[in-house]
Amino acid sequence: MPATARPDACDVLVVGAGPIGLALAGLLSAEGVTVAVVDPNRVVCHHPRATHLDDETMRTAQTLGAADLEPHFLRQSGWVLTDGDDRPFLELAMPDQVSDQGWFTDYQFHQPDFESRLRGTLAAQPGTALWFGWEVISLEQDDDGVRVSIRERRTGDARDLRAGYVVGADGAGSFVRRAMRAEVEDLQGTQTSLIIDVHPFRHPDTLPRTTGFVRCDAAEPVTYVPIFPPLLRFEFMLPAGTDVAEAERPDRVYALLARWLEPGSYRITRTDAYQWHAHLVHGWRRGRLLLAGDAAHEMPPMLGQGMCSGLRDAMNLAWKLALVVRGRAPDDLLDTYESERAAHVRPYIVESARQSNLIEAFAQGVRPPAMDGPQVVERFRPPIGAGVGEPVGAAGKLAPQPVTGDGRRGDDHTGYRFVVTGAPDVIAAAGDETRAQWTRLEAALLPGGGADITAWLAANGARAAIIRPDRYAYALVADAAELAEATARLTGQVLLSAVPA
Numbered sequence: 001m002p003a004t005a006r007p008d009a010c011d012v013l014v015v016g017a018g019p020i021g022l023a024l025a026g027l028l029s030a031e032g033v034t035v036a037v038v039d040p041n042r043v044v045c046h047h048p049r050a051t052h053l054d055d056e057t058m059r060t061a062q063t064l065g066a067a068d069l070e071p072h073f074l075r076q077s078g079w080v081l082t083d084g085d086d087r088p089f090l091e092l093a094m095p096d097q098v099s100d101q102g103w104f105t106d107y108q109f110h111q112p113d114f115e116s117r118l119r120g121t122l123a124a125q126p127g128t129a130l131w132f133g134w135e136v137i138s139l140e141q142d143d144d145g146v147r148v149s150i151r152e153r154r155t156g157d158a159r160d161l162r163a164g165y166v167v168g169a170d171g172a173g174s175f176v177r178r179a180m181r182a183e184v185e186d187l188q189g190t191q192t193s194l195i196i197d198v199h200p201f202r203h204p205d206t207l208p209r210t211t212g213f214v215r216c217d218a219a220e221p222v223t224y225v226p227i228f229p230p231l232l233r234f235e236f237m238l239p240a241g242t243d244v245a246e247a248e249r250p251d252r253v254y255a256l257l258a259r260w261l262e263p264g265s266y267r268i269t270r271t272d273a274y275q276w277h278a279h280l281v282h283g284w285r286r287g288r289l290l291l292a293g294d295a296a297h298e299m300p301p302m303l304g305q306g307m308c309s310g311l312r313d314a315m316n317l318a319w320k321l322a323l324v325v326r327g328r329a330p331d332d333l334l335d336t337y338e339s340e341r342a343a344h345v346r347p348y349i350v351e352s353a354r355q356s357n358l359i360e361a362f363a364q365g366v367r368p369p370a371m372d373g374p375q376v377v378e379r380f381r382p383p384i385g386a387g388v389g390e391p392v393g394a395a396g397k398l399a400p401q402p403v404t405g406d407g408r409r410g411d412d413h414t415g416y417r418f419v420v421t422g423a424p425d426v427i428a429a430a431g432d433e434t435r436a437q438w439t440r441l442e443a444a445l446l447p448g449g450g451a452d453i454t455a456w457l458a459a460n461g462a463r464a465a466i467i468r469p470d471r472y473a474y475a476l477v478a479d480a481a482e483l484a485e486a487t488a489r490l491t492g493q494v495l496l497s498a499v500p501a
Helices: 021-032 054-064 065-071 111-123 175-180 250-257 306-325 331-362 410-414 425-427 432-440 450-459 480-494
Strands: 009-015 035-039 052-054 078-083 088-094 107-109 126-131 132-140 147-153 158-168 181-186 193-201 210-218 224-225 233-237 266-276 279-282 289-290 419-422 444-447 462-466 473-477
Touching: 009 021, 009 181, 009 306, 021 035, 021 111, 021 306, 035 132, 052 054, 052 126, 052 306, 052 410, 054 065, 054 306, 054 410, 065 111, 111 126, 132 158, 132 175, 158 175, 158 306, 175 289, 193 250, 210 331, 233 250, 233 331, 250 266, 279 331, 306 331, 410 419, 410 444, 419 450, 425 444, 432 480, 450 462, 462 480, 473 480
Parallel strands: 009 035, 009 158, 035 126, 078 210, 158 289, 419 444
Antiparallel strands: 052 107, 078 088, 132 147, 147 158, 181 279, 193 233, 193 266, 210 224, 224 233, 419 462, 462 473
């Protein structure tokens, strides 16, 4: 589409076309929201930054129409921590079966391919303007919207765009966050790693194919991650005061990798010294400006949850923004975005910082208590914070993915919607007013919901549930009366009273 054909006004402008910005734009566009995306890169960055998806964020990929990429992802089987002489002292095994989310728990993937799918899908959506190769140079908001000045990096041409809302998904150095003057809390997890990505001509016998490891060497602890074959990643934790330019020298890179890879047997695709932080922003919203992903929170890579957390931001924010810009919900619904997401992401930041600091301690000889064999990793799933509902019991926690009667994954049937699921008799007993409210909420009904839903409800003493579009439970109820009460409460929280059935 030529620049002159792109509209200068949209409902939501997203700054940043990484996975978070693209996911947010894709979810909004599918809801009928007009979207513009501005990013300085004309094409996707060819080296991966993030490498990990979990089962929850695979549901996001599924929602975005990218589930068919799963065969191109590497299913991760475990982690091993060793000392400097390669003796294991802690082994972690990933579950070897599909979880209640409908996917395996851990995948490694090639980010450029994932981004390319999201870019292409978005380009095919009507009502979407892609300003790739452009950068934001100023933002000015008023009561009715935001004026966004952008400049094309190649030509220097400038344009002014108008948006109802602007979301900064523009990374750790976010322009939008600086414009908002948001406060950043340091949760004490800063470290610098030398990241080396390689493309071996043949996978070396010295390295596992589906298992990562952390070698706690006293000099420079190293993390090894197989991405998708044949790509491999090494992250060397650098001591404080390291000369970064010296660390990135090619001769030093060859020397660091020589333990596992013979020089000349691989192509180096990336060598970057990158500083990780454990940061949480306070103030994800200022008027019509919002933040998502690394612009709102950063964490060390030990849990593999940085990008996953950003995708959760997109899933939380998109349905709320869509309701607001379509005139169905009050503007203050957007205030629940930070209250819910910041409380959820904080434990991930704290834990990733703790593990980062532990690896430094392990490199100095500290050891955890002895364990008898590999330990199966238990999924770390904190609840969201207060916002649309209160996090009590299973409410506020991630819900299982329902299944349909034909065995299909439920999200493919329900879409990005509120879902009412559970015992068929409880749902059938709902009265006319409750059903009218389900219509106003545009909720999908899924009686039964499959074995995982049945077990989840039974474990919580419930027979039905309302699940939010971002897949988190709003309410679990025992009978039709409680279901009617929860439906009325939800309708009052998220919809304007004037929204018709």
